[in-house]
Every structure is written in structure tokens, then in C-alpha cells.
Amino acid sequence: MAENARLRVIRTMLRLAWQADRTAAVLAFVLAGLLAITQSSYGLWLKFIVDGIHTGNPSRLGVGAVGGVISIAATLAIAYGGQRAQSRLRDHTRYLMNAQILNLVSAAPTLELHESPQHLNELSAFQREGYQLSQVLPRMVELCAVAVQIVTTAVLMVLVDPLLLALPLFAAPSLLVSFKTSRIFRDSGRRAAEPARLAEHLVELTATPGGAKEVRLFRLQAEMLRRFQQAHHQIRRFNGQAQLQAAGWSLAGRLVFIAGYVASIAFVVRQVTIGEATIGEAALIAVLAGQVLGLVSGSSEVLQLTIRSLVAADRFVRLQDLFGHATQRGHRPVPQRLEHGISLRNVSYQYDGAARPALANIDVDLPAGLTIAIVGENGAGKSTLVKLLAGLYSPTNGTITIDGVDLASVDLTRWQDRVSAAFQDHARFELLVRETVALGDLENADTDLKVLGALERAAATDVLSALPRGLDTQLGSGRPAGVDLSGGQWQKLAIARAMMRPGPALLLLDEPSAALDPETEHRLFEAWTQVAHDLRERVGSITVLVSHRFSTVRMANSIIVLQHGTIAEHGSHEDLLHKNGLYAELFNLQASAYR
Ligand SMILES: Nc1ncnc2c1ncn2[C@@H]1O[C@H](COP(=O)(O)OP(=O)(O)OP(=O)(O)O)[C@@H](O)[C@H]1O
Ligand SMILES: [Mg+2]
Numbered sequence: 293m294a295e296n297a298r299l300r301v302i303r304t305m306l307r308l309a310w311q312a313d314r315t316a317a318v319l320a321f322v323l324a325g326l327l328a329i330t331q332s333s334y335g336l337w338l339k340f341i342v343d344g345i346h347t348g349n350p351s352r353l354g355v356g357a358v359g360g361v362i363s364i365a366a367t368l369a370i371a372y373g374g375q376r377a378q379s380r381l382r383d384h385t386r387y388l389m390n391a392q393i394l395n396l397v398s399a400a401p402t403l404e405l406h407e408s409p410q411h412l413n414e415l416s417a418f419q420r421e422g423y424q425l426s427q428v429l430p431r432m433v434e435l436c437a438v439a440v441q442i443v444t445t446a447v448l449m450v451l452v453d454p455l456l457l458a459l460p461l462f463a464a465p466s467l468l469v470s471f472k473t474s475r476i477f478r479d480s481g482r483r484a485a486e487p488a489r490l491a492e493h494l495v496e497l498t499a500t501p502g503g504a505k506e507v508r509l510f511r512l513q514a515e516m517l518r519r520f521q522q523a524h525h526q527i528r529r530f531n532g533q534a535q536l537q538a539a540g541w542s543l544a545g546r547l548v549f550i551a552g553y554v555a556s557i558a559f560v561v562r563q564v565t566i567g568e569a570t571i572g573e574a575a576l577i578a579v580l581a582g583q584v585l586g587l588v589s590g591s592s593e594v595l596q597l598t599i600r601s602l603v604a605a606d607r608f609v610r611l612q613d614l615f616g617h618a619t620q621r622g623h624r625p626v627p628q629r630l631e632h633g634i635s636l637r638n639v640s641y642q643y644d645g646a647a648r649p650a651l652a653n654i655d656v657d658l659p660a661g662l663t664i665a666i667v668g669e670n671g672a673g674k675s676t677l678v679k680l681l682a683g684l685y686s687p688t689n690g691t692i693t694i695d696g697v698d699l700a701s702v703d704l705t706r707w708q709d710r711v712s713a714a715f716q717d718h719a720r721f722e723l724l725v726r727e728t729v730a731l732g733d734l735e736n737a738d739t740d741l742k743v744l745g746a747l748e749r750a751a752a753t754d755v756l757s758a759l760p761r762g763l764d765t766q767l768g769s770g771r772p773a774g775v776d777l778s779g780g781q782w783q784k785l786a787i788a789r790a791m792m793r794p795g796p797a798l799l800l801l802d803e804p805s806a807a808l809d810p811e812t813e814h815r816l817f818e819a820w821t822q823v824a825h826d827l828r829e830r831v832g833s834i835t836v837l838v839s840h841r842f843s844t845v846r847m848a849n850s851i852i853v854l855q856h857g858t859i860a861e862h863g864s865h866e867d868l869l870h871k872n873g874l875y876a877e878l879f880n881l882q883a884s885a886y887r
Contacts, residue, residue: 428598472541479534635696
């Protein structure tokens with residue numbers, strides 16, 4: 293990390309701490325500094341006591357004794373308060389950071405960042421590094437405390453004899469060694485990461501329902517355990533080697549310091565014998581010199597840990613930049629009522645890192661009020677087109693216009709408010725059934741009637757009757773009293789969610805058939821045709837349906853046949869049959885299979 297970036301990260305973290313809990317932030321820093329001062333004052337009080345006894349001066353002795361008692365009591369109180377302030381600060385900052393990221397990530401209207409492998413890595417690393425991140429501020433506090441302690445110790449030493457400042461030089465090897473040992477541990481950690489990931493994967497495999505089935509069926513318990521133990525054996529070996537190496541290095545470093553320690557004690561004793569120092573000062577130095585080693589190795593450790601947590605914080609700052617940038621969009625309003633429809637001109641889309649475009653040179657009009665079906669084989673680009681229409685991706689090339697207004701110039705979130713969709717890879721919200729459906733339109737979800745209406749329009753009321761507590765059923769087998777649904781039932785709820793918005797300008801149904809039986813899909817589409825008819829009059833809604841079932845597809849007003857990311861054919865069912873091209877071939881193939 294460059295110096296600039298590091299400063300920026302520190303500033304951001306401090307600002308965050310201030311926003312999260314300013315009382316705790318101030319207290320944490322101030323108390324840590326005070327603690328450092330009280331701790332380094334012990335030697336001073338000892339000096340007073342020893343000198344008091346030696347010179348038979350009761351007031352000196354008294355000052356030392358009272359000062360010592362006060363210092364000890366203060367240390368206890370300050371340490372307790374400081375810890376409370378730190379943990380409060382840590383919790384509040386971490387919460388604020390996560391809230392900011394959650395907010396930023398979901399505020400970005402498009403999905404590009406979610407799907408770019410680089411950004412996904414950043415995001416998951418951010419989540420993994422949660423602990424490091426929560427340590428940034430405590431470590432900054434610790435670093436401050438160490439700095440205060442170094443200054444106080446140095447001042448006290450200079451007061452006795454400036455020559456004593458040479459002592460830290462003897463501690464330098466210990467400092468260097470601690471950098472070396474941390475490198476040793478980092479390397480071993482890196483080598484152990486692979487077996488650790490494997491061990492984690494094995495546990496996950498046996499614990500998740502999918503893996504558990506196969507583990508039982510193929511009698512894999514012993515094999516899994518053997519691999520798990522092997523991985524752990526490897527991790528232990530790496531760790532053991534690192535510990536041995538590190539122990540050797542730190543022993544060497546400490547031996548050098550001990551030599552310096554003995555030399556400085558000898559020096560002070562000599563000063564005492566020639567009358568240049570008091571016995572109390574000798575005691576003070578004995579205490580301070582003992583603290584120096586702790587301080588030096590402590591500060592190097594704190595420094596390294598701080599740097600590590602700053603790397604995590606740097607990621608946080610970059611994520612903020614990344615997603616913050618993605619939320620800046622156009623501001624033109626979206627037409628209230630579709631008069632003409634949606635037009636795609638020369639639209640192409642290429643996924644980040646993909647070798648070739650998923651969609652290329654798409655030119656098509658989706659007239660207001662019509663139902664349009666998209667067909668094509670797997671990977672033809674159907675879902676990509678659907679997501680482009682929803683404004684979840686921006687075309688890499690070309691323009692999408694809504695009644696002549698370029699989608700790139702409108703406030704995408706406004707457009708998305710007018711779109712409703714059931715996606716092929718729909719979400720499974722593990723909430724109450726009522727809530728799962730109502731999420732489709734939180735603003736208008738005030739009565740069960742609306743939720744029931746949406747279920748009706750989604751031909752999904754049969755899901756309800758199969759559930760123990762109807763709308764109040766908790767979904768998700770992992771939740772208390774939760775029930776799991778079949779793939780088709782989850783999909784029906786997703787469609788019901790899409791039916792919640794009262795007047796969407798665009799309704800996208802991406803393969804509602806994927807998990808539904810043909811009859812249900814047919815019923816759903818008939819039900820929706822009815823609704824679409826009403827909506828057409830009111831807001832000129834367009835319905836886009838992706839399906840592999842031609843019995844449903846043929847009901848659409850117009851059909852787009854996609855092939856390798858381009859439009860192969862386009863027209864009504866009759867037109868396309870008449871044309872006797874790809875559509876006719878696919879249609880006849882399916883029809884003959886059912887015959
Ligand atoms: N997130 C993604 N990142 C990279 N490539 C993708 C991504 N999603 C889809 N693709 C690629 O884009 C092409 C079109 O995918 P798309 O999902 O649009 O196909 P589809 O027609 O919906 O297929 P299916 O019938 O299987 O749902 C495919 O070649 C696919 O591999
Ligand atoms: Mg698809």
C-alpha cells in the first residue's frame with residue numbers, strides 16, 4: 293500500500309469511528325494514553341520509596357507509597373474503562389462498515405459489479421477479513437498507547453542519564469527478529485491455506501443436504517474422515533515447523549537484549565557507587581529497562597498487526613469507491629405510460645472476461661401492450677436480454693430506448709420501479725410466505741388480499757393449501773419451524789412476487805416453466821394474458837416471456853428466436869411456422885415428442 297493510500301485509509305477509519313460512536317472513540321484513545329502513562333510511572337514511585345528508605349526521608353517514602361497505590365488503582369480502573377470503550381467502538385464501527393457496504397452494494401442499479409470475478413473476490417475477501425477489519429481501530433489505539441509509553445520511558449531514562457538511551461539499541465535485534473518471525477508465520481499460514489480450505493470443504497460437504505446424500509449413499513464417511521485427518525496433519529506440520537524456527541530466532545534476539553540489560557544495570561550501579569545516581573534511580577532503571585524489551589517487541593507486533601488490518605481497511609475503502617461510482621447514473625424521468633414501447637438498436641452485451649459477446653447487434657421493437665416470447669437453445673442469450681431490459685446490465689454497445697428515451701440517460705432505479713420480474717435463478721427469501729410474496733411491492737403490501745391476489749395471478753394458490761399455516765408459514769428448513777418447498781413451489785412464489793406490482797410497464801418472466809409442470813405454466817400464462825389485457829389499456833405494459841414450451845410460446849403476440857446471441861427469426865407463431873425456419877423446426881420437434 294502506498295503512503296498516500298495508507299493515510300487515506302487511516303483518515304477513513306477515524307472518520308468512521310467518529311460517526312459510529314464518538315464518545316467511545318475519544319474515550320478509547322484517551323484512556324489508552326493514560327494507561328500507558330500510569331504503567332510507566334511504577335518505576336518512578338519505586339524510586340521514591342527506595343530513596344526514601346535509603347536516606348531516611350519519610351515524606352519521600354510517603355510520596356512513593358501514595359503514588360504507587362494511586363497508580364495501581366488508576367491502572368485497574370482505566371484498563372477496565374478502556375476495554376469497554378474499545379469493544380464498544382469495535383462493534384459499532386464494524387456494524388457501520390457492514391451497513392455502508394450493504395447499502396452501497398445493493399444501491400448499485402446494475403449487476404455488472406456483482407458478476408465481475410475481480411469485484412466478487414474483493415467482496416468475499418472483505419467478508420472473510422471481517423475480523424481484521426474490526427481490529428483496525430483497536431490497533432490504532434494500541435499503537436498510540438505504545439507511542440505514549442515509549443516517550444514517557446525515554447523521558448524518565450534521560451532524567452537519570454542520557455547514556456541509558458543506548459539500551460533500546462540492544463533491543464533492535466529483537467525488533468528485527470519479530471519481523472522475521474512474522475514472515476515465517478505468514479509463509480506457513482500461506483502453505484497451510486490449501487489444506488485448510490480442503491478441510492473446510494470436506495466439513496461443508498458432509499454438512500450440506502446435497503453432499504450428505506451422496507456421502508451416505510456411497511458410504512464415504514471413512515474416506516472423508518481420512519482426507520480430513522490428512523489435511524489437518526499437514527496443517528499441524530506446517531505450523532510446528534514455523535513455531536520451531538520462530539522460537540530459535542527470538543531466543544537469539546533476546547540474548548542480545550539481555551546483554552544490554554546487564555550492561556545498563558552495571559552502568560547505573562557504577563553511577564551509584566561514584567555518587568552520580570541514587571539507589572532509587574538504580575531501581576527505576578531496573579524497572580524501565582525491563583519494560584523496554586516488552587515495549588520494543590510489543591510495538592513491532594502492534595505495528596505489523598496494524599499494517600495487516602490496514603490492508604483490510606484499504607479493501608473497504610476501495611469497495612466504497614467501486615460501488616459508490618456505480619451508483620452515479622442518469623437523471624431523466626421514466627415515461628408514466630408506455631405509448632410506443634421499447635426499442636433495441638444494435639445492442640450488444642459482453643460479460644466481463646467472456647471471450648465473445650452473449651448478445652450481438654440486436655435490433656428489435658417491443659411494442660407497447662404486447663406479449664413477446666423469447667425462445668432459443670441454452671446459452672442463446674435469453675436471460676441476458678431479459679436483464680438488459682430490466683436495466684440490470686448496461687449494453688456494451690447500442691441503445692435501449694423507452695418511448696424514445698435512452699435507458700442510459702434515465703434514473704435506472706426509477707425504471708426498475710416500473711419493471712416486475714420473475715427470474716430463472718430467483719431468490720429464495722426464507723421469510724413468512726406472506727412476506728416472501730409481499731417483497732414484490734412493499735409499498736402496497738398492506739393487506740393479505742393483495743398478497744392473495746398476486747398468488748392468484750401467479751396460479752400459485754395451491755402452494756398455500758399445501759402449507760401448514762398458510763400465509764403465516766415460515767419458509768426455509770434451516771429456520772425454526774420452517775418448511776422447505778419444492779423447486780416448483782419456490783418458483784411459484786417468485787412469480788407471485790412479480791405479480792405484486794400493480795401496474796408494471798414491463799413484466800419479465802424468465803422461464804417460469806423451468807420448475808413448473810406444463811399445465812401450471814399454461815394456466816399461469818392464460819391468467820396473465822387476462823391481466824395483461826387490463827394493463828395494456830391502463831399503462832401499455834409489455835410482457836416478455838422466456839420459455840422452452842411452445843404450447844405457451846405460441847400464445848404470445850410475437851416471438852423472438854435467439855441463436856448464438858443474435859436474432860435468428862422474429863414474428864408471430866403463424867408467420868414463423870409459415871416461414872418454415874428454425875422456429876418451425878423446433879416447434880415440430882416438440883410437437884412430435886408429445887404426439
Ligand atoms: N454472469 C455471466 N458471466 C459470464 N458469462 C455469462 C454469464 N451469464 C451468462 N453468460 C454467458 O452468456 C451466454 C448467454 O447466457 P444466457 O444466460 O443469457 O443464456 P440463456 O439463453 O438464458 O440460456 P438458458 O436457456 O440456459 O437459460 C452464455 O454463453 C453464457 O455462458
Ligand atoms: Mg436463461
